[in-house]
Structures are given as structure tokens and as C-alpha cells.
Amino acid sequence: MEPTPALPRVVIIGAGFGGLAAAQALARQPVALTVIDRRNHHLFQPLLYQVATAGLSPADIATPIRSQFRGRDHVRVLMAEVTGIDLAARRVLTTAEPVPYDTLVLATGAQDAYFGHPEWERFAPGLKTVEDAVAIRRRILLAFEHAEAEPDADRQCRLLTFVVVGGGPTGVELAGAIVELARVALARDFRRIDPRSARVVLVEAGPRVLATFPQALSDAAAQGLRDLGVELRTGAAVTACDAEGVVVGSDRIAAATVLWAAGVRASPAAAWLDVPADRAGRVVVGPDLTVAGHPEVFVIGDTAHAEGAEGRPLPGVAPVAKQQGEYVARAIAARRSGATPAPFRYRDLGSLATIGRGRAVADFGWIRLTGRIAWLLWGIVHIAFLIGFRNRIVVLLDWLWAYVTFRRGARLITMDRAGGEETPASAAEA
Amino acid sequence: MEPTPALPRVVIIGAGFGGLAAAQALARQPVALTVIDRRNHHLFQPLLYQVATAGLSPADIATPIRSQFRGRDHVRVLMAEVTGIDLAARRVLTTAEPVPYDTLVLATGAQDAYFGHPEWERFAPGLKTVEDAVAIRRRILLAFEHAEAEPDADRQCRLLTFVVVGGGPTGVELAGAIVELARVALARDFRRIDPRSARVVLVEAGPRVLATFPQALSDAAAQGLRDLGVELRTGAAVTACDAEGVVVGSDRIAAATVLWAAGVRASPAAAWLDVPADRAGRVVVGPDLTVAGHPEVFVIGDTAHAEGAEGRPLPGVAPVAKQQGEYVARAIAARRSGATPAPFRYRDLGSLATIGRGRAVADFGWIRLTGRIAWLLWGIVHIAFLIGFRNRIVVLLDWLWAYVTFRRGARLITMDRAGGEETPASAAEA
Numbered sequence: 037m038e039p040t041p042a043l044p045r046v047v048i049i050g051a052g053f054g055g056l057a058a059a060q061a062l063a064r065q066p067v068a069l070t071v072i073d074r075r076n077h078h079l080f081q082p083l084l085y086q087v088a089t090a091g092l093s094p095a096d097i098a099t100p101i102r103s104q105f106r107g108r109d110h111v112r113v114l115m116a117e118v119t120g121i122d123l124a125a126r127r128v129l130t131t132a133e134p135v136p137y138d139t140l141v142l143a144t145g146a147q148d149a150y151f152g153h154p155e156w157e158r159f160a161p162g163l164k165t166v167e168d169a170v171a172i173r174r175r176i177l178l179a180f181e182h183a184e185a186e187p188d189a190d191r192q193c194r195l196l197t198f199v200v201v202g203g204g205p206t207g208v209e210l211a212g213a214i215v216e217l218a219r220v221a222l223a224r225d226f227r228r229i230d231p232r233s234a235r236v237v238l239v240e241a242g243p244r245v246l247a248t249f250p251q252a253l254s255d256a257a258a259q260g261l262r263d264l265g266v267e268l269r270t271g272a273a274v275t276a277c278d279a280e281g282v283v284v285g286s287d288r289i290a291a292a293t294v295l296w297a298a299g300v301r302a303s304p305a306a307a308w309l310d311v312p313a314d315r316a317g318r319v320v321v322g323p324d325l326t327v328a329g330h331p332e333v334f335v336i337g338d339t340a341h342a343e344g345a346e347g348r349p350l351p352g353v354a355p356v357a358k359q360q361g362e363y364v365a366r367a368i369a370a371r372r373s374g375a376t377p378a379p380f381r382y383r384d385l386g387s388l389a390t391i392g393r394g395r396a397v398a399d400f401g402w403i404r405l406t407g408r409i410a411w412l413l414w415g416i417v418h419i420a421f422l423i424g425f426r427n428r429i430v431v432l433l434d435w436l437w438a439y440v441t442f443r444r445g446a447r448l449i450t451m452d453r454a455g456g457e458e459t460p461a462s463a464a465e466a
Numbered sequence: 467m468e469p470t471p472a473l474p475r476v477v478i479i480g481a482g483f484g485g486l487a488a489a490q491a492l493a494r495q496p497v498a499l500t501v502i503d504r505r506n507h508h509l510f511q512p513l514l515y516q517v518a519t520a521g522l523s524p525a526d527i528a529t530p531i532r533s534q535f536r537g538r539d540h541v542r543v544l545m546a547e548v549t550g551i552d553l554a555a556r557r558v559l560t561t562a563e564p565v566p567y568d569t570l571v572l573a574t575g576a577q578d579a580y581f582g583h584p585e586w587e588r589f590a591p592g593l594k595t596v597e598d599a600v601a602i603r604r605r606i607l608l609a610f611e612h613a614e615a616e617p618d619a620d621r622q623c624r625l626l627t628f629v630v631v632g633g634g635p636t637g638v639e640l641a642g643a644i645v646e647l648a649r650v651a652l653a654r655d656f657r658r659i660d661p662r663s664a665r666v667v668l669v670e671a672g673p674r675v676l677a678t679f680p681q682a683l684s685d686a687a688a689q690g691l692r693d694l695g696v697e698l699r700t701g702a703a704v705t706a707c708d709a710e711g712v713v714v715g716s717d718r719i720a721a722a723t724v725l726w727a728a729g730v731r732a733s734p735a736a737a738w739l740d741v742p743a744d745r746a747g748r749v750v751v752g753p754d755l756t757v758a759g760h761p762e763v764f765v766i767g768d769t770a771h772a773e774g775a776e777g778r779p780l781p782g783v784a785p786v787a788k789q790q791g792e793y794v795a796r797a798i799a800a801r802r803s804g805a806t807p808a809p810f811r812y813r814d815l816g817s818l819a820t821i822g823r824g825r826a827v828a829d830f831g832w833i834r835l836t837g838r839i840a841w842l843l844w845g846i847v848h849i850a851f852l853i854g855f856r857n858r859i860v861v862l863l864d865w866l867w868a869y870v871t872f873r874r875g876a877r878l879i880t881m882d883r884a885g886g887e888e889t890p891a892s893a894a895e896a
Contacts (some may be wrong), residue, residue, distance in 0.1 A: 075879065076607060076611060076877070076878070076879040077877070077878050079881070083590065088752045093523035093526065093876075093878065094523070094526045094878055095523045095875060095877075095878045096523065098878045100655070100877040100878075101657055102655040102656070103873070103877065105655075106655055107654045109657065112657045113655075114614070115611040115614075115615070115879075116614060116615060126740075131618070132615035133615065166878065166880050167880055167881055167882075170880070177506060181506060181545040184544070184545075185544060185545070185546060185563065187563070224536045224537045225530070225532040225533055225535075225536055225543075226532070227539065227542045339714045343749070386641035425867075426864070426867045426871075426873070426875050429863065429867075430860065430863065430864070430875075431721035433858070433859065433863070434860070437855075441856075443533070443856070445525060445856050445860075446523075446525035447506070447507070447525075447530040447533070448506070448507050448524055448525045448528045448530075448596065449505065449506040449507070449545075450524065450596050450597055450600070451597055452597075452882060
């Protein structure tokens with residue numbers, strides 16, 4: 037008997053939508069697969085805003101990465117931080133051990149971008165991780181608690197003002213969820229304040245919200261937000277952001293809670309690889325999603341600048357990342373059998389965004405939907421794409437419960453380790 | 467029309483089992499009620515160990531205090547920290563405003579006690595709050611992750627050693643849940659380590675676990691723990707505790723994770739009142755649960771030293787606190803009608819403790835149960851006493867799911883605010 041040739045080593049960095057899709061497809065191939073992530077869980081980011089607004093628990097939208105590969109002995113999961121990539125030696129450097137590869141898949145995602153104002157981050161947190169969501173939930177719920185205990189009318193007003201910066205899907209969803217939290221779930225729970233008087237302002241620098249959707253759907257979303265009670269400021273950029281609130285154009289809005297959903301920047305993969313990046317920090321890749329001169333290095337998802345049909349970069353959305361992850365697995369299989377993989381082509385299956393109870397927009401190209409049908413579709417699609425039977429059932433039940441009772445299932449303020457009772461102001465100054 | 471006489475002002479500090487029971491009963495009486503708590507939620511502590519061992523999400527066992535009094539305009543909830551009590555002026559001093567009272571109910575619970583070794587707390591965290599549970603969950607899950615990444619055999623062994631100090635119900639439940647997590651839920655998810663080789667040690671200074679139960683049930687619990695794979699050390703006190711592990715008697719056990727369930731000390735209520743406390747810091751109260759010389763001040767639950775039938779102090783368990791809370795509401799009503807309340811009498815309805823899947827002990831005095839029947843009873847009682855329909859359904863579903871799949875629903879490692887990847891050692895040193 038001849039010895040079995042060693043399996044080709046594939047290393048995937050990042051278990052977001054792209055990395056996990058690649059890993060799940062590669063787990064079925066004869067490769068020695070290592071998945072590296074600094075988290076122990078895959079996070080279903082599209083529903084993270086519901087954690088931030090007390091609707092869902094973090095565990096309901098998170099899945100342990102390991103449990104996806106239970107019993108698959110040729111798949112290894114390593115929880116570690118990547119510190120660099122040695123392209124010449126083909127090794128990933130990590131806080132644990134160096135991990136050698138034959139093929140590398142970079143799928144490290146993106147982080148919030150503050151457009152040259154990193155100092156705004158502490159005043160206007162973004163929504164990327166479970167910790168972000170729990171911190172934002174704390175900030176929002178504490179604002180109401182502190183307003184209830186606040187005798188001064190001006191400060192009470194500032195505590196009850198919420199500004200969301202960025203009119204993309206996350207910003208729209210956050211603003212809608214906050215205004216619904218205030219006007220419905222919390223409405224009858226306070227004595228000195230009326231949560232229904234809370235002011236929620238959505239600021240968008242461009243001319244319209246949901247700019248990637250057709251104009252008619254943007255208009256429908258804007259109308260839906262206004263109907264819910266969101267104050268819309270389009271064509272208005274944030275010019276300052278501090279502990280007191282934000283300046284939009286030349287107006288100062290005193291707000292205890294400012295949330296950032298205005299843009300992202302790719303993870304530092306380009307720096308690790310020492311290759312050119314676009315303005316958003318994304319690694320420029322070829323039609324087969326590899327880096328020029330390094331056919332063994334794939335970059336996918338929010339980390340990659342891949343060109344779509346009309347030469348425009350593909351958007352940083354989950355379907356792009358997932359299709360790219362699946363493509364990489366196919367490309368690796370093709371190469372193994374000696375073939376050259378066909379270029380990646382993105383199939384746009386449509387876009388969905390929700391505004392609030394019974395309100396959403398859906399764009400499938402051939403058909404555009406708004407209102408209750410779009411909302412139901414949005415719900416079905418998100419349940420379907422959640423990972424794991426348990427999470428699907430729990431999220432579905434929490435939605436049904438919230439739909440029937442108008443309540444939120446996770447109105448929980450948890451403190452940080454220091455354990456102190458944090459005010460929104462002190463959090464901002466921390 | 468004559469003006470309505472002002473309602474008598476009742477202030478309850480603490481919305482644990484005792485405070486919430488009192489508040490719910492008083493909310494139906496013609497009193498102006500204020501409930502003060504530093505948290506926004508009531509926590510169902512008996513299931514907290516399941517949050518710590520990745521079975522349940524925090525929100526599943528927490529209920530917003532406010533939502534219990536929705537629409538009841540004469541009940542106010544104030545989220546604030548109590549800083550003192552002005553007995554002469556009858557005012558509670560808080561981090562928000564001072565709150566005047568005619569009748570005060572102190573139900574501030576207890577905290578972990580380290581028997582003169584407060585420095586052990588950072589090495590051996592206790593389990594009292596949601597934050598504690600999430601931190602312990604992180605510590606336990608990270609221990610397995612770090613063991614998987616650890617090449618050194620000794621360090622791997624230390625990472626896979628878990629010591630629980632204290633053989634009461636919490637210690638027994640924690641030890642059982644950790645060993646089941648390791649041997650079942652995580653068993654096939656790692657490649658370099660075998661989670662089934664994890665060592666779980668339960669240390670109890672007294673001669674037996676579950677010392678408040680009859681000897682036969684203690685023996686059954688001990689056998690159940692051994693069957694699961696827990697190493698039992700009874701009659702052995704912890705004499706040292708540091709970043710490397712613990713010393714039990716004269717044996718050093720190298721353990722990355724040490725958890726404390728060995729005893730509690732009452733909250734500082736006695737100091738606020740400047741009245742005598744017992745050795746556990748509890749305020750000594752009379753037969754009507756009031757403080758000597760202050761018939762307007764009730765102290766209940768873990769904060770109180772109230773004598774039971776045989777002159778022994780009542781145990782610090784939820785049923786005592788709840789019955790005392792209900793008693794206080796009845797006593798206040800009796801006084802309003804000019805009557806003298808009868809002394810408080812505790813009705814012991816029995817005790818339950820669970821060891822693991824299909825294993826529990828139940829003591830109802832007239833009947834003692836072990837095994838599957840006790841376990842089912844334990845589950846039914848805990849679901850029944852959870853607050854809120856949504857939490858009951860979610861916990862029930864998560865249990866059914868775990869029962870069928872042998873998995874855990876909340877295997878989520880979340881970091882503290884600093885965001886760094888924490889090692890068990892660095893956490894201990896933080």
C-alpha cells in the first residue's frame with residue numbers, strides 16, 4: 037500500500053458569510069481545512085440591529101463555528117487573532133501558532149469607517165459585533181432610564197433624542213426599531229417621561245435613504261420612516277460629533293445616543309498582504325478573486341474589491357460574500373482536477389430592507405414590493421438564512437411573540453466588567 | 467369634592483424574589499409604591515448557572531422590572547443605586563434623587579462571600595449577576611479554545627481543569643453542567659484536545675454536598691455527580707486560590723477556571739440602617755420582619771436574619787424571600803385597617819436540586835425523590851416560577867432542544883468592552 041499523499045492545506049481566515057460558505061463547501065472536499073477566527077461564533081449580522089434594540093438575544097443570531105464541523109476530522113477551527121501573513125513562506129501568523137497553507141482564503145470583513153474622524157467612534161458606536169449590539173442596547177435602554185430619573189427638562193430632552201447616522205439598510209432598520217421601541221414596547225412603562233415623545237433622527241449625507249434601491253422604493257422607505265415618526269435628514273452630513281450630540285450641516289442636535297451606520301472600511305488584509313487596496317481599504321482581486329501574482333490567495337466578501345458586470349465593485353452584502361465563498365470552493369476543486377476556474381459571476385437575487393412592523397421594501401429587478409408582503413418576505417428570507425434549527429425556531433417565536441404582544445424579548449441592561457452604572461455621557465467619555 | 471388623601475408611600479429597595487413579590491402584591495393596594503433597583507431587570511437566579519454553562523441566554527431568565535407594572539400609575543420604578551438611608555427623615559438616598567417613604571422594604575439580597583479572602587474573588591468569580599454568568603461562560607468556553615491551541619501538555623491539562631468551590635445547590639448544578647458540557651455538547655468539536663478528558667472537581671468543606679438535604683439525598687447527589695464524572699472532594703477546604711489554581715487542604719490543583727459557590731454575605735443594608743447584623747451581615751428582624759425600634763422598616767430575603775420555627779435563621783432561598791415579600795404586603799394592608807399583623811411563618815414547600823440530565827433530588831418532607839422523576843419536577847417547578855410567558859416558552863424550548871440534540875443553545879464567547887481576547891489567566895489578573 038502506498039502512503040496517502042498529504043491533503044492540500046486550505047486556510048480560511050474569517051468565518052463570516054464568505055468564509056463560512058467557503059468552509060462548508062470545502063469541508064466536503066479532500067482538503068485539510070483550517071478556519072481561523074478571533075471569535076468562536078459566526079454572527080448573522082443582518083439581524084444584529086434587533087439585538088441592539090432589545091428584540092433578540094445575541095445567542096439567537098450566533099452559531100459556534102466549531103459546531104458547524106462537528107465530527108469532520110479534516111476540518112480544524114482555531115480561535116486566534118491573525119497578526120500577519122508570510123506570503124513567501126505561505127504561513128498565517130497568529131496569536132496562537134503559525135498556520136501553513138497551500139491555498140489561503142481571506143474573508144475578514146469590514147469595520148466601521150468614520151471618514152477621517154476616528155475620534156467620533158466613542159461618541160457614535162457602530163454595529164458590527166455582539167459586543168457592539170449589547171453596548172448599544174445598554175445605551176438606548178439607559179437613556180430612557182436616565183431620562184425618567186432626570187428632573188431637568190433640557191437634559192431629559194437630550195436623553196430622549198437618538199440620532200442614527202447613515203441611511204443604508206442598517207441605519208434605516210435601526211432608526212425604525214428605535215422609534216418602535218419607544219412608541220410601542222416602552223410606551224406605558226414610565227411615569228415621568230413619555231417614551232412616545234422620544235425623537236429619532238436619521239441623518240443621510242446623500243440625497244435619499246436606501247440609495248442602492250430604486251428611487252420608488254427609497255421614497256416608500258422614507259415615507260414609512262416618517263409614518264413611524266422618524267425625523268429624516270437627507271442631503272445633510274455630520275460635521276461634528278461629541279459627548280453632547282452631533283452637528284448636522286450647521287444644526288446642532290443635542291442627543292445622548294448617536295449611532296453610526298454610515299460606512300465601512302475593509303479589515304487590514306491589504307496591509308497583511310502588502311498589496312494595493314482601493315479607497316475603502318479593500319484588496320483589489322482579479323476575475324477569479326485571487327490577488328495579482330498570488331493565485332494561491334483568494335480574497336472575498338467585504339475585504340475584496342471585485343468588479344461586477346459593469347466594472348463597478350460588487351457591494352459589501354452577504355449574498356456577494358456567500359457566492360464568493362462557494363465560488364472559491366469550486367475554484368479549488370477545479371484546480372485540483374487540473375482545470376482553470378471560470379471567472380466569478382455574481383447573481384443578484386434581489387435586495388430587501390425592513391423599516392418596521394409591516395413595512396419593508398423588496399427589489400427583485402423584475403418586481404418591486406413594499407408594505408406587508410415585502411415585510412413577510414423579509415422575515416421568511418432572514419429565518420431561512422439563519423444558521424441552525426434552534427436559532428430559526430427561537431427567532432421565529434420571538435418575532436411572533438413581539439408581533440402579538442408588541443413587546444421586546446430582551447430588554448436587558450447589562451453592565452461592562454467594571455460593573456459601574458454607566459451614563460450615556462460617561463460611556464461616551466470613557 | 468374633597469381632595470383625595472395622599473396615598474401612603476411604600477418604597478421597596480431591590481427587585482429580587484422578595485422585593486418583586488412584595489411589589490406585585492402592593493401594586494394591588496392603594497399605596498404610592500416606588501421600586502428601586504440598580505438593575506433594570508429581575509433575575510431568575512436559580513437558572514443562572516445555565517447561562518454560565520451556555521445553555522440559556524441572559525434575557526431568557528431576566529424580566530424588565532418596569533414591564534411588571536405596565537400601566538399601573540401608582541407604581542414607580544427607579545433604576546438607581548442606593549447610597550444610604552436617612553431613618554430619621556424617612557428618606558432613601560440614591561444616585562438619582564432622595565426618595566421619601568412612610569414604609570420601607572429592604573430586599574437587597576446577598577453577594578458572594580470569600581471568608582476573609584476578598585483577594586480570591588478575581589481568581590474565583592461567583593455567580594450572582596448576568597455579568598457574572600456571561601464572564602464565567604466566557605472563561606469556561608475560552609479554556610477549551612485555549613487548550614485546543616496549546617501545545618504544552620501541562621498547560622493544556624491546567625486549561626482543562628475546572629474547580630467549583632462549594633457543594634450547595636449552585637455548586638452541584640454548576641459542576642454537573644460543566645462536566646456535561648465537556649463530555650457531551652463539546653465532545654466532537656475539537657481536534658487536538660478531547661473535551662471528555664476535562665477534569666471537574668467539586669470542593670466542599672463540609673462532610674457532604676447539599677448539606678441542607680437529608681443524608682440519603684446528599685448521597686444520591688454525590689453518586690450522581692460521580693457517575694457524570696465529577697471528582698468530589700468533601701471535607702476539604704480551599705486554603706489558597708491564585709492565578710494558577712487552588713490549594714485544597716494541602717493538595718494544589720492546577721486549574722485555569724475556579725468558580726465560587728461557597729457562601730454569601732448580605733448586602734450592606736445593616737450598615738445603611740446602622741443596626742445589628744449577624745455574622746453573615748444579615749439584619750436581625752423581629753417576628754413581623756421589621757427592625758427593632760423601626761416598625762416602618764421591613765427587611766426580607768437574603769438581607770434578613772429572621773428566625774424560623776426552631777429558633778434557627780431561615781435559609782437564604784427564593785421561597786423564603788417570596789413568602790416574606792407577600793407577608794410584608796399583607797402586613798401593610800393589615801396595619802392600614804388598624805390591625806396588628808400576625809408574625810411571619812415560613813411554609814417549607816420542599817427543596818429541589820438538579821445534578822444533570824435525568825438526575826435531580828427532591829425533598830418534600832413527606833416524600834423524597836431522586837432520578838428522572840425529581841428531574842422532571844425540577845424542570846416543571848422552574849418553568850412555572852419563571853416570570854413571563856415568553857421566557858417560559860423560550861426556556862422550555864431550549865431545554866427540549868438540548869435534550870434531543872445534546873447541544874447547548876448559547877455557546878457564545880463575548881468579550882468585555884476592552885475588546886481584547888482575554889485568556890483565563892489575564893482575566894484573573896485583570
